Amino acid sequence: MTPSMNRRSILKAGAAALSLAALGAPGLALAQEQRLRFLWWGSQERADRTNRALEAYKAAAPQTQIVGEFAGWSDYWPRLATQVAGRNAPDLIQMDYRYIFEYARRGALLPLDEYLGQTLKIEDFGAANIDSGRVDGKLYGINLGVNSSSIAFDAAAWEGTGATPPTPETTWEEFAEAATTFGENKPKPGYYASADAGGVEPAFELWLRQNGKALYTPEGGLGYEPADAAKWFALWADMRERGACVPPDIQALDQLNIETNALTTGKAATAFMHSNQFVGYQALNKAKLTLGPYPKGAKDGPSGHYLKPSMLLSLSAATGGADAAVAFANFLVADIAGAKAIGIERGVPASQAIREALTPELNEVDTAMVDYIALITPGVGPLPAAPPSGAGEIQFVQKRVNEEVGFGQITPEQAGETLHSEASAILQRG
Amino acid sequence: MTMQSVATDLGGANAPAGAVPGAARRAWARNGPAYLFLLPWLIGFFGLTLGPALASLYLSFTNYDLIRSPDWVGAANYVRIATADPKFAAAMKVTFLYVVLSVPLKLAFALLVAMAFNRGLKGLPVYRAIFYLPSLLGASVAIAVLWRQLFASDGLVNMVLWQLFGIEGPSWISNPNYSLYTLVILSVWQFGSPMIIFLAGLRQIPTDMYEAAEIDGASKARQFWKITLPLLTPVIFFNAVIQTIDAFKAFTPAFIISEGTGGPINSTLFYTLYLYQEAFGFFRMGYASALAWILVVIIAAFTAFSFLSAKYWVHYDD
Known part of the structure; x- marks a missing residue:
């Protein structure tokens, strides 16, 4: 220490030493182990399974520590957007087909092409299931499971009222008829044959496909006319009027998740959902549920179904541990240990080898899902056009417009016009 | 050293x-x-x-999607809000209705309870704490969830209505005709903090004024209108300003009860909720910032108006 040093410089030196120590500590830790964050949406059931997979990975790769975070569907996207904007994106991001375009085109995701066939061994997914994770030709998402839209219903409750439960051949008209019978003989007040799917976007999309239309054109416009939407809203207005589905104030309690769906809350005997959610639905419902396809437009018409990635796994463009993250992703989708841990709750695995390896492990609920995918596969159509920018907002417009019809504020015709014009305006704004 | x-x-x-x-x-x-x-x-x-x-x-003068860098667009966001945004109008309507209903009701209720307490209750500190409790809990997620349960179709409120009056109530929180009012009740229930301030204000009023009025034969009602209320105006003013600002900023109850949608049919689309949706739901942070600044201006205008009007109705004893 030189004589010229005063108290102030000692303070400065001390502060510098402290901050060096602070910088050094995580640096040292990094050398020993890689810490990655994994954010997903989903139910408690999914969280349990994912945590089991994280445990299993700890054994397989002790040098990588993966910290999981999860949220419900509607909280998930604000949280992800905030973290990405705050330069604090999770390394591993569970991604949805609708949002992958928004994130990939904004440069928030890491292209995975260079890992393909190297540390990411997903060749046996087949071209369709690999390409469903591509945006503008580059691979940004790894298929975590295949699903399709579907209905789940309490067949015993249907039969108890003398109504025929839906079959794969049931048309919308027959469905409405049977649901009306259900309503006339319902076992308890406030219980209905079906939830109201008029405000549920995937249900609308499927119905449009049955009628040769689509939600979006490949050019990014709307794939339907106001009259089409009006017919859809009229279908559900008729259901409500006949007491065949829940009234609007019950449907409004549905927050687009398993926990608040009218089936789970004991208000309806049928839910419109994604097939992979069957595991979650059965876990929350005491009654034995049956999984089946949507009612059809016409007996010999198309089912409207398509196979889609129920969810994808993406990497943040800003991740510091791309190699480790890819290794973990590979563990989930291509390693038996990882695939067993998450099971088929995220959808039926795209890999033939994994599906076969899992078969002996499947319980009744899982088998129903695999069988369902096998049942609809011969009749599925192509994956629809990528949702244009702004599509995320339109689902809320549809929900609101269906409520306006339900509460008698507008007619189905007006609803068709409203949805079409508001959706067009949102797409124009982008 | x-x-x-x-x-x-x-x-x-x-x-x-x-x-x-x-x-x-x-x-x-x-x-x-x-x-x-x-x-x-x-x-x-x-x-x-x-x-x-x-x-x-x-x-607020940019297009900013949270991920890419912001793009300067001048006043475009403000122009859009003013001319081409029906949701802005809906949110304004909901928010103003909420402010206009919840603030006076809450203040009136708080004053009523404060006056009851002021009559010298045994165990006053305990009651005061109990009645203050909702104010501490009110903004919490747990209470909003509880409210959801209370006012749902098979919630406690409908159970009571059915048992006592044989009325089959609707699902209050998910019916656009009633949903906002359940939130107003939630707000009124959190009357604790204005109540405490009213209580302090009531304590300040000299008792000899009431004694003099009593001797002159003034009824209790007349004493209230001619003594209590005028002398309490500074406290009412303070409470009104604070509560109005709070009401404009209400967010949590609507967010939890409608799961962030502001539904059904935008009936609980509070301004802050709309702002939040734009920012974090639809990636329009620039637009949301413009919305936020408009709210700042509105609250500032309200507060300024309150202060300007104060000289006509607020009586300070000096």
Whole structure:
């Protein structure tokens, strides 16, 4: 220490030493182990399974520590957007087909092409299931499971009222008829044959496909006319009027998740959902549920179904541990240990080898899902056009417009016009 | 080394000798420690309040999707809000209705309870604490969830209606005709903090005024209108301003009860909820910033109006 040093410089030196120590500590830790964050949406059931997979990975790769975070569907996207904007994106991001375009085109995701066939061994997914994770030709998402839209219903409750439960051949008209019978003989007040799917976007999309239309054109416009939407809203207005589905104030309690769906809350005997959610639905419902396809437009018409990635796994463009993250992703989708841990709750695995390896492990609920995918596969159509920018907002417009019809504020015709014009305006704004 | 000398030393470091005239140096020596103690707050204010606020003012003139860098668009966001945004109008309507209903009801209720307490209740501190409790809990997620349960179709409210009156009530929180009113009730229920302030105000009113009025034969109602209310106006004014600002900023109950949608049919689309949707739901941070600044202006205008009107109805005893 030189004589010229005063108290102030000692303070400065001390502060510098402290901050060096602070910088050094995580640096040292990094050398020993890689810490990655994994954010997903989903139910408690999914969280349990994912945590089991994280445990299993700890054994397989002790040098990588993966910290999981999860949220419900509607909280998930604000949280992800905030973290990405705050330069604090999770390394591993569970991604949805609708949002992958928004994130990939904004440069928030890491292209995975260079890992393909190297540390990411997903060749046996087949071209369709690999390409469903591509945006503008580059691979940004790894298929975590295949699903399709579907209905789940309490067949015993249907039969108890003398109504025929839906079959794969049931048309919308027959469905409405049977649901009306259900309503006339319902076992308890406030219980209905079906939830109201008029405000549920995937249900609308499927119905449009049955009628040769689509939600979006490949050019990014709307794939339907106001009259089409009006017919859809009229279908559900008729259901409500006949007491065949829940009234609007019950449907409004549905927050687009398993926990608040009218089936789970004991208000309806049928839910419109994604097939992979069957595991979650059965876990929350005491009654034995049956999984089946949507009612059809016409007996010999198309089912409207398509196979889609129920969810994808993406990497943040800003991740510091791309190699480790890819290794973990590979563990989930291509390693038996990882695939067993998450099971088929995220959808039926795209890999033939994994599906076969899992078969002996499947319980009744899982088998129903695999069988369902096998049942609809011969009749599925192509994956629809990528949702244009702004599509995320339109689902809320549809929900609101269906409520306006339900509460008698507008007619189905007006609803068709409203949805079409508001959706067009949102797409124009982008 | 004492705290004082550390503080003075650091103060000296910020104000190098020679550049500072003697008087200022002395003032600094006197006030420096105070600023040092204020430092945590100052850092918070500049770093967490003023800085982000100014950043959002800048962002309000841009298109900013949270991920890519912001694009300057001039006043386009403000023009859109003013001319082509039906949801803005819906949110305004909901928010104003909420403010206009919840603030007066809450204040009236708070005053009523405060007056009951002021009559000298046994065990007053206990009651005061119990009645204050909802104010502490009110903004919490748990209470919003509880409200959802209370006012759902098979909730407690409908159970009581059915048992006592044989009325089959609707699902209050998910019916656009009633949903906002359940939130108004939730707000009124959190009357604790204005109630405490009213109670303090009531204690300030000299009892000899009431005695004099009593002797002159004034009824209780007349005493209330001619003594209590006029002398309480400064407290009413304070409560009204604070509660109005709070009501404009209401967010949590609507967010939890409608799961962030503002539904059914935008009936609980509070302004802050709409702002939140735009920012984090639809990636329009620039637009949301513009919305936020409009809210700032509205609240400021309301507050300014309150202060201007105060000289006509608020009586200070000096």
